[in-house]
Amino acid sequence: MRRTVDWADGAVVIIDQVALPGAYRTLELRTVDELVDAIQRLAVRGAPALGAAGALGVALAAFAGGSDGAVRAEAERLATARPTAVNLRWGVTRALGKLGGGPEAVLTEALAMLDEDEHLNRTASGHAADVVLRETTRRPLRLLSHCNAGHLATVAWGTALGVVWHLHERGLVESVLVDETRPLLQGSRLTAWELAQAGVPYRVQPDSAAALAMSRGLVDCVLVGADRIAANGDVANKIGTYGLAIAAAHHGVPFVVVAPESTVDASIASGADIEIEERRPSELTEFGGVRIAPEDAEAFNPAFDVTPAALVTAVVTENGVRTPQPMS
Ligand SMILES: CSC[C@@H](O)[C@@H](O)C(=O)COP(=O)(O)O
Numbered sequence: 212m213r214r215t216v217d218w219a220d221g222a223v224v225i226i227d228q229v230a231l232p233g234a235y236r237t238l239e240l241r242t243v244d245e246l247v248d249a250i251q252r253l254a255v256r257g258a259p260a261l262g263a264a265g266a267l268g269v270a271l272a273a274f275a276g277g278s279d280g281a282v283r284a285e286a287e288r289l290a291t292a293r294p295t296a297v298n299l300r301w302g303v304t305r306a307l308g309k310l311g312g313g314p315e316a317v318l319t320e321a322l323a324m325l326d327e328d329e330h331l332n333r334t335a336s337g338h339a340a341d342v343v344l345r346e347t348t349r350r351p352l353r354l355l356s357h358c359n360a361g362h363l364a365t366v367a368w369g370t371a372l373g374v375v376w377h378l379h380e381r382g383l384v385e386s387v388l389v390d391e392t393r394p395l396l397q398g399s400r401l402t403a404w405e406l407a408q409a410g411v412p413y414r415v416q417p418d419s420a421a422a423l424a425m426s427r428g429l430v431d432c433v434l435v436g437a438d439r440i441a442a443n444g445d446v447a448n449k450i451g452t453y454g455l456a457i458a459a460a461h462h463g464v465p466f467v468v469v470a471p472e473s474t475v476d477a478s479i480a481s482g483a484d485i486e487i488e489e490r491r492p493s494e495l496t497e498f499g500g501v502r503i504a505p506e507d508a509e510a511f512n513p514a515f516d517v518t519p520a521a522l523v524t525a526v527v528t529e530n531g532v533r534t535p536q537p538m539s
Pocket residue numbers: 253256257258259296357358359360361364365369370371397435436437438448449450514
């Protein structure tokens with residue numbers, strides 16, 4: 212599969228994740244406005260992919276030829292397009308650091324980040340595969356995935372789903388239970404599509420079936436990615452992750468988080484300080500463009516939640532298992 216986020220002929224090129232799985236197509240984004248819109252519509256999504264998109268967005272702004280101040284203002288628009296995944300600001304900041312060298316220097320830095328991404332993800336998910344094998348006894352494994360932390364959520368390879376690729380290569384995966392991931396269905400649309408492409412057996416389930424599956428002994432390990440990890444090891448990830456972790460702890464199922472170090476926000480003491488994106492009510496009150504809830508229904512639609520470190524078996528990055536570092 213091509214890179215989820217790339218650069219060609221002066222444009223940011225993304226796999227259009229809104230169109231999947233019905234159509235596999237790319238979008239060429241030539242302005243910061245177009246990129247911000249793609250980020251907010253989730254045409255490009257997933258923490259590491261957002262970091263790469265943000266960095267390339269700074270290159271778009273730099274090539275547009277405005278003053279340094281104008282480029283910085285555009286960079287801020289990119290960094291705040293979505294608030295929870297720290298990788299977005301991280302990518303923007305790193306590319307912006309090269310602004311003094313001109314647009315080509317910014318682009319070179321952004322492209323270096325894209326090159327690094329696959330290697331970091333392969334390494335982190337390889338370490339996590341070792342953790343999964345240490346924490347479990349049954350072979351082959353029955354895994355559970357929430358949201359999409361695969362190739363599509365990164366530039367290439369994936370984080371939590373990257374663990375599945377490593378284990379599948381070794382013939383160690385029996386099947387994956389895929390949480391559909393309400394309300395935007397990153398699981399049933401994207402994770403299921405990636406598993407099908409890779410020939411990994413899977414079943415889609417409603418998010419609310421996860422606890423039952425665990426109670427029946429159908430899950431050997433839960434694997435998720437992360438959007439921001441606080442210094443104390445609390446993990447922000449797709450809404451529903453926290454409930455999944457509570458169920459996993461109750462049933463003694465290992466709960467493994469996989470992310471690049473760029474997802475760790477050492478400036479944040481605990482998950483309580485992580486800003487949680489709230490998205491528009493229509494994502495809940497409508498389905499496929501058809502109104503479901505009463506006309507005057509209000510909605511609470513947080514896109515992420517925070518799982519306390521105590522519920523996490525291991526946070527694994529390219530450096531191995533991460534030890535929480537509570538701030539004094
Ligand atoms: C490797 S991706 C990890 C997370 O970014 C992923 O699990 C997630 O929550 C993505 O949310 P999304 O709203 O689809 O951007």
